[in-house]
Amino acid sequence: MASSAANTVAFIGIGVMGYPMAKNLRAGLSSDKTLLICDVSPEAIERFKSETAGQGPVGVVKNGFEAAKAANTVITMLPGSDAVKAVYLDPQTGVLAGVVAAGTPEEHKLLMECGTIESDTILAVAKASQSTQLPAEALTFVDAPVSGGPMGAQAGNLTFMVGCAPSASDRVFPLVKDHLRHMGSEEGIFLCGDVGAGTAFKVINNYLSAITSLAASEALNIGVKAGLDPKLLTDVINVSGGQCWVTSKSNPVPGVQANVPSSRGYEGGFRIELCAKVLGMGRRLAEMVGARTVLAAPTLDAFAEAIADERYRGKDARVVYKWLNESEISK
Numbered sequence: 001m002a003s004s005a006a007n008t009v010a011f012i013g014i015g016v017m018g019y020p021m022a023k024n025l026r027a028g029l030s031s032d033k034t035l036l037i038c039d040v041s042p043e044a045i046e047r048f049k050s051e052t053a054g055q056g057p058v059g060v061v062k063n064g065f066e067a068a069k070a071a072n073t074v075i076t077m078l079p080g081s082d083a084v085k086a087v088y089l090d091p092q093t094g095v096l097a098g099v100v101a102a103g104t105p106e107e108h109k110l111l112m113e114c115g116t117i118e119s120d121t122i123l124a125v126a127k128a129s130q131s132t133q134l135p136a137e138a139l140t141f142v143d144a145p146v147s148g149g150p151m152g153a154q155a156g157n158l159t160f161m162v163g164c165a166p167s168a169s170d171r172v173f174p175l176v177k178d179h180l181r182h183m184g185s186e187e188g189i190f191l192c193g194d195v196g197a198g199t200a201f202k203v204i205n206n207y208l209s210a211i212t213s214l215a216a217s218e219a220l221n222i223g224v225k226a227g228l229d230p231k232l233l234t235d236v237i238n239v240s241g242g243q244c245w246v247t248s249k250s251n252p253v254p255g256v257q258a259n260v261p262s263s264r265g266y267e268g269g270f271r272i273e274l275c276a277k278v279l280g281m282g283r284r285l286a287e288m289v290g291a292r293t294v295l296a297a298p299t300l301d302a303f304a305e306a307i308a309d310e311r312y313r314g315k316d317a318r319v320v321y322k323w324l325n326e327s328e329i330s331k
Helices: 018-028 042-051 064-070 081-089 095-102 119-129 149-155 166-180 197-225 230-237 245-249 272-289 296-307 317-325
Strands: 008-012 034-038 058-060 073-076 109-113 139-143 158-163 184-193
Touching (some): 008 064, 018 042, 018 149, 034 042, 064 073, 064 095, 081 109, 095 109, 109 166, 119 197, 139 166, 158 166, 184 197, 197 230, 197 245, 197 317, 296 317
Parallel strands (some): 008 034, 109 139
Antiparallel strands (some): 139 158
């Protein structure tokens, strides 16, 4: 017997972040609920089905249209604006086309994008969702970008920054939290404002994180070049004014902390290309609102130089430490 739409959740995009998020979601949902998955990788789909066997029903859908017809909750974790537009807005295969085809749900239909996507794309999808002919109280689109990276996704302790229309937030935010709590800590799920506010919060957070990645790497590289013990230097920094997430949770110096990207060849973290992308998004947001920035340009230049070298390309963003350490200084 097929699961009802009210008892079905769809998750689209099981990549580096989405895969562990969807696994934690399946583990957290009751065994009578069906989880539908969708991804461009058949291998990821088969591996997911194998690794979640026995936890509850897992089905596969081909696209957003099928997901929205079958499920009243559709969560997406997509890599960029082009993917979001294709998954949500395509007139034949998109989520919103599936919403229209399904008709007015007996219960509320919730659409949630969790990637870090340009604000204009998020707002375009939100506007399109208001043109589906469904009553406003029957359908809500929210943005809920995450912070915590692949390690946080695997551990299930991500932070979520949610943007939801004020007219729907009292009714919808509890539903949002009910799903996100399986992938993050309940105290780390924030209602940030209207649709798009979650994305703005995330972009600003990543702007700061990108700059501190370079700043912390510079500081620790100075210490290493001076012959200091980087682990002891890190311990001192982490109980002093220089403490930050980079020094305490994802130290850029190999061997200082176990199970972080720098200690495994800078693999498995937040790729430097993505870090540069979100830093650029932060700079564009600053330009939109008329906020002066000083550090964006030189940090982007540093990332660009590192990305241009195949030794650092595709690695975790904290590889800027290795780039600095191995760079020659012009005299």
